[in-house]
Amino acid sequence: MIAEIGHFALVLALCVALVQAIVPLVGARRGVDSWMAVSGPASTMQFLFIAIAFGALMNAYVTSDFSVMNVAQNSHTEKPMLYKVAGVWGNHEGSLLLWVTILSLFGFAVTLFGRNLPPGLRSRALAVQAMISVGFLLFILLTSNPFARIEPPPIDGSGLNPILQDPGLAFHPPFLYLGYVGFSMAYSFAIAALLEGRVDPAWARWVRPWTLAAWIFLTCGIVLGSWWAYYTLGWGGWWYWDPVENASFMPWLAGTALLHSAVVVEKRDALKSWTILLAIVAFGFSLLGTFLVRSGVLTSVHAFATDPKRGVFVLGLLVLAVGGSFSLYAVRAPAMKMGGLFAPISREGSLLFNNVLMATGAATVLLGTLYPLFADALNLGKVSVGPPFFNAVFLPLMAPMVVVMAVAPMMAWKRGDLAGVLGRLKVVAALALAAAALVWFLQGGSAGPWWTAGGFALAVWLGLGTLVDLGGRIGLLRDPGRALGRALRLPRSSWGMVSAHFGLAVFIVGLTASSAWTIEKIQTQAIGETVQVGDYAVTLKAVETVPGPNYTAARATFDIARDGQSVALMQPEKRQYRMPPRPTTTAAIRSGIAGDLYVVIGDEDIKGGFVTRLYYKPCVLWLWAGGALLVLGGLISLADRRHRIGAPARARVAGVGAKA
Amino acid sequence: MRSGLYMLPVLVFGVLALFFLKGLGLNPREIPSVLIDRPVPEMTLAPLPGRGDSRGLDTADLKGRVSVVNIYGSWCIACVQEHPYLVEIKKSGTVPIMGIDWRDDPVMGYAWLKKHGDPYERVGVDPPPGRTAVDFGVTGAPESFIVDKAGIIRYKHIGPITPDIWTRTLLPIIRELEKK
Numbered sequence: 001m002i003a004e005i006g007h008f009a010l011v012l013a014l015c016v017a018l019v020q021a022i023v024p025l026v027g028a029r030r031g032v033d034s035w036m037a038v039s040g041p042a043s044t045m046q047f048l049f050i051a052i053a054f055g056a057l058m059n060a061y062v063t064s065d066f067s068v069m070n071v072a073q074n075s076h077t078e079k080p081m082l083y084k085v086a087g088v089w090g091n092h093e094g095s096l097l098l099w100v101t102i103l104s105l106f107g108f109a110v111t112l113f114g115r116n117l118p119p120g121l122r123s124r125a126l127a128v129q130a131m132i133s134v135g136f137l138l139f140i141l142l143t144s145n146p147f148a149r150i151e152p153p154p155i156d157g158s159g160l161n162p163i164l165q166d167p168g169l170a171f172h173p174p175f176l177y178l179g180y181v182g183f184s185m186a187y188s189f190a191i192a193a194l195l196e197g198r199v200d201p202a203w204a205r206w207v208r209p210w211t212l213a214a215w216i217f218l219t220c221g222i223v224l225g226s227w228w229a230y231y232t233l234g235w236g237g238w239w240y241w242d243p244v245e246n247a248s249f250m251p252w253l254a255g256t257a258l259l260h261s262a263v264v265v266e267k268r269d270a271l272k273s274w275t276i277l278l279a280i281v282a283f284g285f286s287l288l289g290t291f292l293v294r295s296g297v298l299t300s301v302h303a304f305a306t307d308p309k310r311g312v313f314v315l316g317l318l319v320l321a322v323g324g325s326f327s328l329y330a331v332r333a334p335a336m337k338m339g340g341l342f343a344p345i346s347r348e349g350s351l352l353f354n355n356v357l358m359a360t361g362a363a364t365v366l367l368g369t370l371y372p373l374f375a376d377a378l379n380l381g382k383v384s385v386g387p388p389f390f391n392a393v394f395l396p397l398m399a400p401m402v403v404v405m406a407v408a409p410m411m412a413w414k415r416g417d418l419a420g421v422l423g424r425l426k427v428v429a430a431l432a433l434a435a436a437a438l439v440w441f442l443q444g445g446s447a448g449p450w451w452t453a454g455g456f457a458l459a460v461w462l463g464l465g466t467l468v469d470l471g472g473r474i475g476l477l478r479d480p481g482r483a484l485g486r487a488l489r490l491p492r493s494s495w496g497m498v499s500a501h502f503g504l505a506v507f508i509v510g511l512t513a514s515s516a517w518t519i520e521k522i523q524t525q526a527i528g529e530t531v532q533v534g535d536y537a538v539t540l541k542a543v544e545t546v547p548g549p550n551y552t553a554a555r556a557t558f559d560i561a562r563d564g565q566s567v568a569l570m571q572p573e574k575r576q577y578r579m580p581p582r583p584t585t586t587a588a589i590r591s592g593i594a595g596d597l598y599v600v601i602g603d604e605d606i607k608g609g610f611v612t613r614l615y616y617k618p619c620v621l622w623l624w625a626g627g628a629l630l631v632l633g634g635l636i637s638l639a640d641r642r643h644r645i646g647a648p649a650r651a652r653v654a655g656v657g658a659k660a
Numbered sequence: 661m662r663s664g665l666y667m668l669p670v671l672v673f674g675v676l677a678l679f680f681l682k683g684l685g686l687n688p689r690e691i692p693s694v695l696i697d698r699p700v701p702e703m704t705l706a707p708l709p710g711r712g713d714s715r716g717l718d719t720a721d722l723k724g725r726v727s728v729v730n731i732y733g734s735w736c737i738a739c740v741q742e743h744p745y746l747v748e749i750k751k752s753g754t755v756p757i758m759g760i761d762w763r764d765d766p767v768m769g770y771a772w773l774k775k776h777g778d779p780y781e782r783v784g785v786d787p788p789p790g791r792t793a794v795d796f797g798v799t800g801a802p803e804s805f806i807v808d809k810a811g812i813i814r815y816k817h818i819g820p821i822t823p824d825i826w827t828r829t830l831l832p833i834i835r836e837l838e839k840k
Contacts (some may be wrong), residue, residue: 237742277669284673297683311684319677326670335667370679377682382799382818386737522775582823583748603747603777611747611777 001443003068006056007147011103013049016042020107020130024123028195036123040111043126046133047108054088054101057146061088067153070094070146075157078550078578079165086170092294092310093146095173099290100136100175102181103129110185117206124192125185133185135317136354145311162551162577162584168228170621175221176248178469181285182214183255187283190276191325192334201271204265207279207639211262215255216634222248223627234585234600236518236615238623239328241390246369247289252280254360257355264348268413269339271352276333276357281640284322285362291318296374343415349417350408355400364393402458405501406465410472425465432461448516455512464506470498503629513595520617524609535618536597537561541569541600545611551575553586556601556610560590572601596620700729700811701795705784708761710770717758723811723821725836728757728804728830730780731793733764734772736801742820746779750825755834759783762801763790806830810838 020042027035057070061084066072071512074091075084083090089098107129114122138145186495189207193199225248230238239245264271282426291297291317368385375383406428410421422429438452443452471477473494480527519534541557553573560568570588577584590597595618602611700722707713722729730746732739746757759780761769766785773783786792796805799818806815815833817825 178810234744273666280669291680295680295684297680315677315680315684318680323670323673323677326673330667330670370676373683374679377679384800584825585744602744603751 002056002059003147006053009052010047013046016046017130017133021127021134025127028120028123036119039123039126041121043111047104050101050104054097058088066157067149068150069150070156072150072157077156083165089173090164093144097146099177102177103133104186118580123194124195125188128188128191139313145314146207148329159532162582166232170225172221172224173591175217179214179221183283183286185210186279190279194328201266201269204262208262211258212634212638216631218252219631224534231587234587236598241387243369246365250362250365251282253358255306256284257358260284260351264351266346270348271442272339273333273336282323287318289322326479345418347411347413347414350404350411354401354404357397360399361394402462406462409469409654428464432457435460452512452516458509463502466498466501492640493637496633506622507626510619513619516618517618521614524605525612526609533614535562538614551577558599570599572599574601574637591621700807700813703792708770708783708785709766717782721782722807725809726834727807728755730757731760731762731798731801731803732764733801734768738820739802741800743776747777750779756781760786762786762793763788806833
């Protein structure tokens with residue numbers, strides 16, 4: 001019964017979304033206020049109905065209602081509660097329902113927080129938002145109904161893939177979706193602006209916090225996913241340039257570029273058509289990811305149930321949403337008024353430079369991801385594009401971007417003084433070169449890879465350059481007495497920028513060190529045998545069988561010694577899940593600032609030894625710390641007073657909007 | 661000129677969309693094999709030095725019971741991914757797995773098995789240019805073939821075997837063939 005209510009609520013949501021997609025749009029065109037006003041209550045109702053549907057599916061999972069096919073296929077009574085709940089979005093149908101739930105939540109948020117918006121812009125944006133809803137609700141109802149019943153219901157479900165039974169992964173999809181779907185806000189507002197034919201700083205000031213929020217969620221989702229891959233897959237890797245990873249990385253790149261170009265629109269009223277394009281591209285990449293994952297056109301380790309019929313449907317959506325908006329862009333964007341002019345050497349210029357590099361980076365990732373498809377379609381044979389391509393093409397593009405990142409925040413708007421800025425960065429440049437030389441010396445010259453020195457130089461340049469910029473802003477050297485006061489009064493968006501840029505520098509350290517200097521030892525180890533991994537002597541002490549809630553584990557105990565002193569015990573596990581019967585490995589990781597010791601237990605061999613994989617991975621913690629600083633920077637910037645409701649700036653925004 | 665530039669995104673997207681449409685009709689995992697339902701090719705492959713076998717892999721080894729032939733190489737990155745699971749299957753004793761060390765230095769091929777575990781009952785070396793694998797219709801590694809009791813190839817799987825693919829696709833086929 002409850003499942004039927006959920007199904008029915010989805011149908012109602014579709015009807016409401018149809019009204020919301022048409023009436024406000026016509027109203028905005030004809031200037032009928034009451035028609036435009038439909039958008040508010042409609043988006044609230046749409047959210048309510050979809051929330052009811054989501055709640056109904058959640059209920060089916062929590063109560064293990066196996067007469068619902070989706071639950072029977074993906075859940076099991078023995079599963080811990082957290083994974084019953086996470087099971088809702090651990091499958092194709094449920095994850096789509098989460099997708100539209102978040103979409104309608106964002107629409108609802110516009111109604112809630114967007115009272116100050118010009119009514120025309122708001123109702124048009126909500127109508128566009130509703131069009132996306134219509135597409136996805138139709139997709140769910142026609143091809144992927146999560147509420148389909150099964151007759152007769154099985155006694156128990158077939159379980160969730162044990163590798164997905166992990167807290168890191170339970171929260172990874174919701175964050176990613178909040179990110180992907182969050183970009184729909186920028187998209188809807190971009191389309192609304194194209195329809196109105198006007199983009200102004202008020203538009204950017206409204207779009208930026210939503211883009212920022214989406215970006216924070218997406219960053220969180222990607223970091224969580226990488227972290228999960230690192231500690232559960234048992235290979236010690238965290239990024240594989242897999243098509244599905246790329247599908248999340250491309251919108252991230254476009255979104256990051258969008259965040260920065262929206263600043264230029266907001267402050268300088270320039271780069272408008274470029275910003276609109278990025279807003280369409282960021283959401284377009286999100287939709288593209290959905291298409292790639294669910295249509296089966298590419299092979300990926302992320303196996304979703306694929307079905308060509310669904311693929312045709314998503315492709316249709318993609319063509320309508322992206323093709324349609326690009327066409328609108330081609331017609332409307334040329335008429336858009338050029339804003340403030342600027343010299344190439346200026347903050348706008350350097351932001352644009354990095355924007356272009358980031359867009360090029362996203363394009364190369366797209367090319368690498370789709371190349372197998374191109375080759376197949378053109379009968380050039382089956383190929384796969386792996387990490388070597390991406391590392392060789394993408395990373396070199398990012399190096400100049402990082403160089404400019406340290407310089408850009410110090411440049412003045414309109415016309416910058418490059419010589420002056422470089423003068424302030426003289427010491428930083430010297431330190432970056434010194435770091436490169438030191439790293440080269442410590443790794444024994446060409447005994448290590450050549451790019452480590454470059455990686456560290458970039459990290460030092462960006463990290464210290466960001467701090468020098470901060471020092472300059474608060475007048476640390478000029479007037480140290482009042483520096484603290486100035487630091488407290490610094491806009492939060494500046495602190496956000498400092499945190500995020502510094503975070504990237506920290507991340508680069510982790511990336512460089514962990515890719516270059518990982519020590520890997522794979523062998524058969526007998527009980528009592530010691531293997532030396534870097535500075536650590538790793539001794540296999542015992543392997544015992546331990547029962548878990550829905551699995552049985554073989555738990556190994558390793559003694560870790562350094563300089564003859566025992567420093568820790570580590571207990572990796574090899575689990576055999578009962579339902580579905582699948583093995584997983586749980587690595588034991590000892591994290592430190594200098595690096596992680598990563599221990600995996602494998603199978604027993606005939607002679608009673610165990611296959612063990614022991615890694616020492618330098619600076620992995622820096623990767624997560626860098627990711628955390630990026631997210632923190634986003635959060636601080638989001639808390640900036642000009643983004644908050646009721647802040648003085650807000651009134652001015654509304655004023656500008658109403659006047660224009 | 662300027663407005664031409666604004667047309668660019670929609671044109672690029674149009675080309676992409678055409679490729680996607682074409683791509684929907686293609687299956688990246690499936691490459692038609694002319695050898696399905698044909699007997700395994702005649703072969704007498706040399707043993708892997710160091711493994712202690714007196715002989716490698718012969719056509720006769722694939723007759724009389726259902727078996728899986730797995731193509732690997734020490735140079736193959738994706739093989740590392742499926743390998744632990746193959747070792748797992750070997751431990752469960754479900755079905756014998758035969759390895760073909762393809763286009764590889766046999767010494768490296770053996771070292772690789774020592775490093776990652778040895779799931780194979782027999783291993784044959786197919787040195788460059790890899791004639792036997794060509795007879796099998798191999799396009800890349802890893803690739804696996806299910807061979808029935810009569811020594812006839814019944815199924816070909818391209819790419820790494822994952823637990824999902826194993827339990828949902830390969831295992832049912834093997835069970836079915838074992839009943840015959």
